[in-house]
């Protein structure tokens with residue numbers, strides 16, 4: 404049979420090459436793995452295994468919780484590991500799919516991208532059935548896991564090269580009803596900042612695949628610098644529980660910051676590219692403001708000093724809008740194209 408242009412011949416419409424040990428019809432808690440074939444020098448008939456926990460109790464919301472999409476971000480993996488172990492299946496309604504380390508090869512080496520194929524997982528969605536190992540894992544998530552859920556909570560942090568005031572975020576969405584559902588989840592997560600974000604680049608992210616299917620997608624950036632703090636792990640753990648409360652998966656009201664006597668979540672936005680200051684050069688980054696500082700449009704916020712020569716004026720970097728510094732380049736070295744600063748603005752309401 405010859406397929407029409409743009410069509411896939413029937414014999415090519417095969418299921419993903421990735422499989423799992425999960426019985427999707429079973430009730431209770433299963434700790435298993437997703438297995439992607441990986442034939443390499445050190446294992447001819449080997450596989451990359453992704454640990455997965457599925458907790459199911461009757462009908463109810465179906466939600467996918469992921470961490471470790473990037474391998475140098477630790478709040479998601481730690482919080483989801485703890486919750487996957489501790490949540491009693493009898494206490495939930497519906498199905499929680501928890502994948503603490505979505506990209507184990509990257510997590511194992513503490514790197515953003517996979518060491519096996521060099522691919523950044525969150526630029527490889529929806530993935531490819533016959534692609535590299537990371538692309539195959541993305542394909543499985545897109546075509547097997549996402550159809551099973553109504554919402555995805557993807558826990559990120561700044562990793563080794565960014566640092567943030569911890570925030571839960573959603574994108575601007577055209578569909579008002581989808582926006583409302585997503586807003587409810589972001590507010591329930593109750594991070595120090597609840598952010599509506601216009602990103603520098605969204606192509607290839609899991610975000611868009613979920614959003615285009617009309618489902619709820621929320622992500623976080625919880626601090627960074629390639630480590631965790633007790634506070635940021637707690638934000639991740641409590642946030643996931645709060646979302647499960649909000650969606651009716653777990654009994655009880657979200658344990659909000661307000662209830663704990665803390666500052667309520669600050670609603671902010673990065674509405675356009677003026678929220679970002681980008682490096683034009685290589686050198687030593689001198690950040691002149693601290694996370695949480697208010698800055699004025701045109702304010703000098705950083706300098707980049709040449710490594711090669713003395714006596715040169717440093718490159719000067721300015722805020723492109725008035726607002727609050729919510730994110731910054733983390734290490735002391737900068738290169739052209741690096742994001743040096745992220746400036747958010749307060750919103751009256753979501």
Ligand SMILES: [Zn+2]
Nearest residue numbers: 473476559560
């Ligand atoms: Zn990330």
